Amino acid sequence: MTSAPSAAYALLEEKALQAIEQAADRILAEVGIEIQDDPETLAALADQGGVITENRVRIRGGLLRERIARAPRQFIWRGNHPDRDVTVGGDRPVFAPSYGTPNAETLPGQRGLGTLEDYQALVDACEQSTLLDSTGFLLTIAHDRPEETRHLDMARLHLTRSTKPMMGTIISDAALRAVVAESGARPEPGACRLLHMINATPPLVYQANPLRCLRAAAELGQGSLVSSYMMMGATAPTTLAGCLAQGLAEVMLGLALTQIWRPGVPVVGGLFAIPFSMQYMGPIFGGPESQLVQMAGVQLVHRLGVPARGDGMVTSSKNNDAQAGYDGANTLGAARRSGADLILHTTGWLEAGRTQNLWKFRSDEAIILGRSPQAAGT
Amino acid sequence: MTSAPSAAYALLEEKALQAIEQAADRILAEVGIEIQDDPETLAALADQGGVITENRVRIRGGLLRERIARAPRQFIWRGNHPDRDVTVGGDRPVFAPSYGTPNAETLPGQRGLGTLEDYQALVDACEQSTLLDSTGFLLTIAHDRPEETRHLDMARLHLTRSTKPMMGTIISDAALRAVVAESGARPEPGACRLLHMINATPPLVYQANPLRCLRAAAELGQGSLVSSYMMMGATAPTTLAGCLAQGLAEVMLGLALTQIWRPGVPVVGGLFAIPFSMQYMGPIFGGPESQLVQMAGVQLVHRLGVPARGDGMVTSSKNNDAQAGYDGANTLGAARRSGADLILHTTGWLEAGRTQNLWKFRSDEAIILGRSPQAAGT
Numbered sequence: 145m146t147s148a149p150s151a152a153y154a155l156l157e158e159k160a161l162q163a164i165e166q167a168a169d170r171i172l173a174e175v176g177i178e179i180q181d182d183p184e185t186l187a188a189l190a191d192q193g194g195v196i197t198e199n200r201v202r203i204r205g206g207l208l209r210e211r212i213a214r215a216p217r218q219f220i221w222r223g224n225h226p227d228r229d230v231t232v233g234g235d236r237p238v239f240a241p242s243y244g245t246p247n248a249e250t251l252p253g254q255r256g257l258g259t260l261e262d263y264q265a266l267v268d269a270c271e272q273s274t275l276l277d278s279t280g281f282l283l284t285i286a287h288d289r290p291e292e293t294r295h296l297d298m299a300r301l302h303l304t305r306s307t308k309p310m311m312g313t314i315i316s317d318a319a320l321r322a323v324v325a326e327s328g329a330r331p332e333p334g335a336c337r338l339l340h341m342i343n344a345t346p347p348l349v350y351q352a353n354p355l356r357c358l359r360a361a362a363e364l365g366q367g368s369l370v371s372s373y374m375m376m377g378a379t380a381p382t383t384l385a386g387c388l389a390q391g392l393a394e395v396m397l398g399l400a401l402t403q404i405w406r407p408g409v410p411v412v413g414g415l416f417a418i419p420f421s422m423q424y425m426g427p428i429f430g431g432p433e434s435q436l437v438q439m440a441g442v443q444l445v446h447r448l449g450v451p452a453r454g455d456g457m458v459t460s461s462k463n464n465d466a467q468a469g470y471d472g473a474n475t476l477g478a479a480r481r482s483g484a485d486l487i488l489h490t491t492g493w494l495e496a497g498r499t500q501n502l503w504k505f506r507s508d509e510a511i512i513l514g515r516s517p518q519a520a521g522t
Numbered sequence: 523m524t525s526a527p528s529a530a531y532a533l534l535e536e537k538a539l540q541a542i543e544q545a546a547d548r549i550l551a552e553v554g555i556e557i558q559d560d561p562e563t564l565a566a567l568a569d570q571g572g573v574i575t576e577n578r579v580r581i582r583g584g585l586l587r588e589r590i591a592r593a594p595r596q597f598i599w600r601g602n603h604p605d606r607d608v609t610v611g612g613d614r615p616v617f618a619p620s621y622g623t624p625n626a627e628t629l630p631g632q633r634g635l636g637t638l639e640d641y642q643a644l645v646d647a648c649e650q651s652t653l654l655d656s657t658g659f660l661l662t663i664a665h666d667r668p669e670e671t672r673h674l675d676m677a678r679l680h681l682t683r684s685t686k687p688m689m690g691t692i693i694s695d696a697a698l699r700a701v702v703a704e705s706g707a708r709p710e711p712g713a714c715r716l717l718h719m720i721n722a723t724p725p726l727v728y729q730a731n732p733l734r735c736l737r738a739a740a741e742l743g744q745g746s747l748v749s750s751y752m753m754m755g756a757t758a759p760t761t762l763a764g765c766l767a768q769g770l771a772e773v774m775l776g777l778a779l780t781q782i783w784r785p786g787v788p789v790v791g792g793l794f795a796i797p798f799s800m801q802y803m804g805p806i807f808g809g810p811e812s813q814l815v816q817m818a819g820v821q822l823v824h825r826l827g828v829p830a831r832g833d834g835m836v837t838s839s840k841n842n843d844a845q846a847g848y849d850g851a852n853t854l855g856a857a858r859r860s861g862a863d864l865i866l867h868t869t870g871w872l873e874a875g876r877t878q879n880l881w882k883f884r885s886d887e888a889i890i891l892g893r894s895p896q897a898a899g900t
Binding site: 153428431464465466467468469470471472473474477504507508511514 | 851
C-alpha cells in the first residue's frame with residue numbers, strides 16, 4: 145500500500161475508504177463479475193481460487209489485492225526516442241491526448257468521420273505539444289482506411305512521425321500483437337513501450353475482447369490502463385459510494401488479471417463516472433459527482449499500489465464554449481488535485497468524446513499552460 | 523478561533539498558517555500600515571495602543587485579533603423582504619453578483635458605459651435569479667445620471683424592485699449614510715441590512731474614503747466586507763506566502779477598525795490575489811496562484827473568527843468563451859472548496875471586471891446550477 149503524493153487532496157478518510165473497499169470485496173465475493181466468452185480467463189481465475197458459476201466468477205478481494213501487489217508502483221513509459229521516456233507514477237502527472245473520438249475536426253468547420261489525414265494532423269499536434277507527454281492512440285478513427293488494417297496505418301503514423309510514448313490498439317488481440325510487433329517493443333522489467341486501454345463493461349462485466357487484449361498485452365510485456373467508465377444511473381448506482389464500490393470491484397479484477405498473466409507488468413488503474421441524465425438521455429460531463437468519484441477513485445487505486453488515471457478537459461458541449469471550459473476545468477482540476485498519475489483526454493475533446501477538435505486541442509493546451517492571450521486580458 | 527466547515531479543503535497545515543500569521547504580525551509591528559488623510563482613524567488606533575509615526579500605524583497583531591474577536595462568526599443579512607434574509611457564515615455559501623463593473627452589456631452586442639436602464643435590467647436579473655441570494659450593488663455604473671446622486675438612483679432600484687439583501691455604496695461616507703437612510707436600516711445585534719465593500723489599497727495602505735465609509739457603516743450598525751485585492755508582482759509579493767502575509771495584515775487592520783467603532787457589527791473578511799503579468803501588463807484571473815491564495819485566505823480569515831469572502835466566475839476574457847468558463851470554474855471552485863461564506867462576483871463578470879454582461883450572467887447561472895442544455899450534450 146502506497147499513498148498519493150502529499151500534495152494530493154485526500155477527499156475520503158481512512159474509515160470511508162475501508163467501507164468502500166469492504167463493499168467492493170462483498171460485491172466480488174457475493175455477486176461476482178461476469179466474464180463473457182473467455183474460457184481461458186475463467187480457468188485462470190478458478191486456478192487462483194475463484195468460484196466459477198457458468199460465466200461468473202466470485203472471488204476474494206484480498207486474493208486479488210495480493211496479485212495486484214505484484215505490479216510496479218511506478219514504471220517507465222518508453223518513448224519512440226529515449227529522450228521522451230516518462231515515468232508514470234512519479235512526481236508529476238503524465239498527460240495524454242483524447243482517445244477513441246470517432247469524429248475529427250482538423251480544419252475549421254469541417255467536422256466529420258475521421259480520416260487518416262486527420263489522424264496525421266493530430267499525431268503531429270501531439271508531437272509538437274509542449275504539454276502532452278504522449279501521442280496516445282485512436283486520436284480519431286481513420287475511417288477511409290480498410291477496417292482490417294487501419295490500426296497499422298494509424299500506428300505507423302505514431303511510429304514514424306513522433307518521438308513520444310504511444311498507446312496501442314485494442315481493436316482485437318491479433319491487431320494488438322501486430323502493432324506491438326510493428327513497434328519492436330520487447331518485455332522489460334519496470335517499463336513498457338505501449339499502454340493499452342482496457343475497459344470493464346459496467347455493471348460488473350468484462351467482455352471477451354478487452355480480456356483477450358489484456359492478456360495479449362501482458363504476455364508481450366506491455367502495459368494496460370484498466371478502467372471502469374461508469375454512467376451513474378445507467379450502468380452504475382446513482383450514489384457516489386455505490387458507484388465507487390462497483391467500479392473498484394471491476395478494476396480490481398482487471399488489474400489482478402494483468403499480474404496473473406505476467407507478474408510485474410506495468411498497469412494503471414482508473415475509476416471514472418459521469419451522471420447519466422434521465423431527462424436528456426445522455427451522460428453529463430464536468431459535474432460535481434464526477435469530480436468526487438475522480439478524487440476518491442485515485443485514493444482507492446493508489447491504495448492498491450498502482451498508478452492512477454485521471455481525465456482531462458472532457459465536456460458534453462458540442463463547441464469550445466464557456467460550458468466546455470467550465471466542464472474541462474472542473475474535471476482536469478479534480479484529476480490534478482487528486483494526484484492522478486496519468487491524465488487521459490487532456491485536450492481536444494468535444495461532444496462527450498464523439499469529436500476530437502484540433503482547434504480546441506490548441507485552445508486547451510494554451511489555457512492549461514497559461515499561455516492564452518485571453519488569459520492576460522489582451 | 524473557529525474552523526471552516528468540515529467539508530472545506532484545508533490547504534495549509536497549522537504550522538504553515540502560524541508562520542503566515544507571525545509574518546503578518548511582524549509586518550503590522552515593524553512596517554505598519556499607512557492611514558491616508560484620516561486623523562480620526564489614526565487617533566483611534568493610537569488609543570488602542572498603536573504607535574503612530576506621521577500617517578503610519580504600527581500595532582501588535584494580537585491586539586487587533588482581540589478586537590476582531592468581538593465580531594460575530596455568523597450574522598443575518600436582512601432582505602428587503604424578511605423571507606429573503608440569509609445567514610452569512612452558516613451552512614452554505616451566500617451568492618452575490620458582480621460588483622463594480624463600469625461597463626454593461628444587457629442587450630446583445632451593445633457593450634458600453636453602464637446606464638440606469640442597464641442597472642434596472644441587472645437588478646431584475648438578480649432578483650429573478652434562483653442562484654443569487656443578493657442583488658449586490660454597483661452592478662454597473664449609471665453613467666447617465668448625475669454623479670452626485672446616482673448612488674441613490676441605483677439604491678432605489680434595489681429597494682423598489684427586489685426583495686433580496688443588497689450591498690451599499692462606498693462612493694463617500696455621506697453617500698453611504700444617504701443610502702442607509704433611504705433603506706430605513708437600523709442597527710440590530712447579529713444582523714445588518716447593508717454590506718459595504720471596504721478595500722485596502724495594497725501594499726499596506728488604507729485610503730481616507732474607505733476608512734470613512736467603514737466608520738460610517740459601523741456607526742450605523744451596517745456590515746462591511748473588508749478585503750485585500752492584491753496583484754501579485756505589482757501591489758503584493760509574487761510569492762504566495764508573502765502575498766498572504768501582506769493581505770492578512772491589511773485585512774486584520776480593517777476588520778479590527780469595524781469592531782473598534784462598533785463592537786459586534788457584522789463583518790466579512792477577504793483575501794484575494796491575482797498575478798500581474800509583466801508581459802501583458804495586466805492582471806490574470808483564474809490561474810492556480812489565485813486558487814491557492816483563495817484557499818489559504820479563507821483558512822486565515824476563519825481563524826480570525828469571522829465569515830470569509832470568496833470570488834465567483836471571474837475571468838480576464840473579453841468574451842464568454844472557453845477561457846471564461848475555465849477561469850470561472852477554477853476561481854469559483856477554489857472558493858467553494860475553501861468553504862468561503864460569501865461569494866462575490868458569482869455571475870456576469872467579463873474583461874477583468876470591466877464589464878457586467880447579462881448574457882454571461884444567465885450562462886454562468888445555468889452552468890453553476892447544472893441547467894445548461896449543453897451540459898447534457900443536447
